[in-house]
Amino acid sequence: xxHRHITLAHGNGGRFMRELIDELFARHLxxxxxxxxxxxxxxxxxxxxxxxxxxxxxxxxxxPGGSIGSLAVHxxxxxxxxxxxxxxxxxxxxxxxEGLEFAQLERIIADLAGAARACGVQVVAGDTKVLPHxxxxxxxxxxxxxxxRATPGVLSLGNIRPGDVLLxxxxxxxxxxxxxxxxxxxxLSGDLRSDAASVLPYAQALFxxxxxxxxxDPTRGGLATxxxxxxxxxxxxxxxxxxxxxxxxxxxxxxxxxxxxxxxLACEGRVIAxxxxxxxxxxRARWRGIEGSEVALIGTVEEGAxxxxxxxxxGGERFxxxxxxxxxxxxx
Amino acid sequence: xxHRHITLAHGNGGRFMRELIDELFARHLxxxxxxxxxxxxxxxxxxxxxxxxxxxxxxxxxxPGGSIGSLAVHxxxxxxxxxxxxxxxxxxxxxxxEGLEFAQLERIIADLAGAARACGVQVVAGDTKVLPHxxxxxxxxxxxxxxxRATPGVLSLGNIRPGDVLLxxxxxxxxxxxxxxxxxxxxLSGDLRSDAASVLPYAQALFxxxxxxxxxDPTRGGLATxxxxxxxxxxxxxxxxxxxxxxxxxxxxxxxxxxxxxxxLACEGRVIAxxxxxxxxxxRARWRGIEGSEVALIGTVEEGAxxxxxxxxxGGERFxxxxxxxxxxxxx
Numbered sequence: 001x002x003h004r005h006i007t008l009a010h011g012n013g014g015r016f017m018r019e020l021i022d023e024l025f026a027r028h029l030x031x032x033x034x035x036x037x038x039x040x041x042x043x044x045x046x047x048x049x050x051x052x053x054x055x056x057x058x059x060x061x062x063x064p065g066g067s068i069g070s071l072a073v074h075x076x077x078x079x080x081x082x083x084x085x086x087x088x089x090x091x092x093x094x095x096x097x098e099g100l101e102f103a104q105l106e107r108i109i110a111d112l113a114g115a116a117r118a119c120g121v122q123v124v125a126g127d128t129k130v131l132p133h134x135x136x137x138x139x140x141x142x143x144x145x146x147x148x149r150a151t152p153g154v155l156s157l158g159n160i161r162p163g164d165v166l167l168x169x170x171x172x173x174x175x176x177x178x179x180x181x182x183x184x185x186x187x188l189s190g191d192l193r194s195d196a197a198s199v200l201p202y203a204q205a206l207f208x209x210x211x212x213x214x215x216x217d218p219t220r221g222g223l224a225t226x227x228x229x230x231x232x233x234x235x236x237x238x239x240x241x242x243x244x245x246x247x248x249x250x251x252x253x254x255x256x257x258x259x260x261x262x263x264x265l266a267c268e269g270r271v272i273a274x275x276x277x278x279x280x281x282x283x284r285a286r287w288r289g290i291e292g293s294e295v296a297l298i299g300t301v302e303e304g305a306x307x308x309x310x311x312x313x314x315g316g317e318r319f320x321x322x323x324x325x326x327x328x329x330x331x332x
Numbered sequence: 333x334x335h336r337h338i339t340l341a342h343g344n345g346g347r348f349m350r351e352l353i354d355e356l357f358a359r360h361l362x363x364x365x366x367x368x369x370x371x372x373x374x375x376x377x378x379x380x381x382x383x384x385x386x387x388x389x390x391x392x393x394x395x396p397g398g399s400i401g402s403l404a405v406h407x408x409x410x411x412x413x414x415x416x417x418x419x420x421x422x423x424x425x426x427x428x429x430e431g432l433e434f435a436q437l438e439r440i441i442a443d444l445a446g447a448a449r450a451c452g453v454q455v456v457a458g459d460t461k462v463l464p465h466x467x468x469x470x471x472x473x474x475x476x477x478x479x480x481r482a483t484p485g486v487l488s489l490g491n492i493r494p495g496d497v498l499l500x501x502x503x504x505x506x507x508x509x510x511x512x513x514x515x516x517x518x519x520l521s522g523d524l525r526s527d528a529a530s531v532l533p534y535a536q537a538l539f540x541x542x543x544x545x546x547x548x549d550p551t552r553g554g555l556a557t558x559x560x561x562x563x564x565x566x567x568x569x570x571x572x573x574x575x576x577x578x579x580x581x582x583x584x585x586x587x588x589x590x591x592x593x594x595x596x597l598a599c600e601g602r603v604i605a606x607x608x609x610x611x612x613x614x615x616r617a618r619w620r621g622i623e624g625s626e627v628a629l630i631g632t633v634e635e636g637a638x639x640x641x642x643x644x645x646x647g648g649e650r651f652x653x654x655x656x657x658x659x660x661x662x663x664x
Contacts (some may be wrong), residue, residue: 008661009657009663013557013655014655015654037565039548040381040417040479041382041385051374051375051423052371053457054374054425054459055426055427055474060340072422083370083371091383095389113497124383125383127383131662132661135468136469138468140463140472144425146375146383146478156369156370217371221345223348226344256627304415313438322346324348331420
């Protein structure tokens, strides 16, 4: 590359843009599927297709456990996985701020490419735009993904019934806290890593499970927001048990110090599965076989008003309200 | 809406974000296809599918002849159309800067929805992120689109042969110049409108044309950049005839005053068709039937070095070099 930093000329459609695309994006992403000379990519997919999209603005761009690049793959892969699909292809939009270092952009795109390979998805279409200095913040990404449905029925909030149970595959709030700690402005540091990862192995393990009602990954707004989506869509009460919700010690410590509630912090590698009571042991058995998993039965769905109740460790109850203020902008 | 401006809380996954999505995005875009409660949309498409994506950063957000909203539809619709597909569905990413006026966002999304309806495409998936004030510039959009191939063969640069001719459906440089004039910093104004529009009617008119080789919409980098892409991919000379390339008087005037070359300025509603010489009259006949069209035979593909030659009005020749500097950042 001739320039060590991105310039406006890298966005103009001309030679520098072509070099940026060929020498950085295509070099990492090209496995024969990304043709940078065509206007649209042919999709060699059959079956019942699902389509989703997600935008990524995380700050800092790199954090313990991932980067905006791997996050852009995992976020969209996870949206397809929880909808019951095997993710197949992605499109990628990059909004790059003038002045971003090539070396950092290259690390991020390499991280993105590695995540895509690990998830079995291919980036088949892309676009880059350069934002003048001061009109961006390093890099924003968007990915759209297409997957093939692998569940016998459609997973939806409408399937949920009183008596169903909620399970999660690991601790909550790791991503939000890790990103928070990575922001120098807080003057804190720690060895906590983001949980950012593909949830496809967990979702896929349940695709053929009788009694599987619904899955969702608790990203922005965290566990509490998913619980509210369930309560609101179903007109039912979601009861969560504090004693059963895994929260790592450093997450709990940071939240206590800064006044955050870990149940509202973003996860990027967790899935909440809602299943019929009698499918509970099946979920435990299937998830326990996956490396690194920590299965927890965190709550139940009950008849009652549309609300989210937390049973505290001390035996009391409190309402988890719907999130209003933004505790942590640019967390994903 | 409770707020007249976008706040960070509109991006947090909680109540304000839900209201923004339900009361603004879904209200304009919802025709039964956009389910804001699911993680992924079912695609009811069959045939040979094509997939593309594009990002939009135009400044100002609204300009004579369009807005970033309609542009985000036309840009992706046009990429599918020139690839030989009928566009069917879009995903939409919005990166909204804190402080953007609701009223302006609503005008833009209404313009986007109107363009989508006019093009026969449905927005079936979306995501919004809010950027802290000073880390964006009002609004950036990305759209990914899926279409169904409607040409008997694959359109590609590889089909182009010496002797083929280049046609365009209207004047060049209108979009770039109109956006330039709409930027107050230039202290110029005029009644020129952007050409931003769907090129689907023009592309579709040629889908079954024997002798159709390739189509491309000359956006960033303009006509000269498309000519270079052809010359470079085919190892051939593209000869353009200045006398035949339609350029509107105000575009010519602004370019002369500010030192721009209209052949490098973005169009957003033009298509360049490369066809066999003997298909020329067929293209003219088919395009003349489309309202507002202005068919021009602007050049030929010849044996020779990989280069772009402009035959000037005075009978001379000059090379059109590959674009290097960015004449106009944030033009699309």
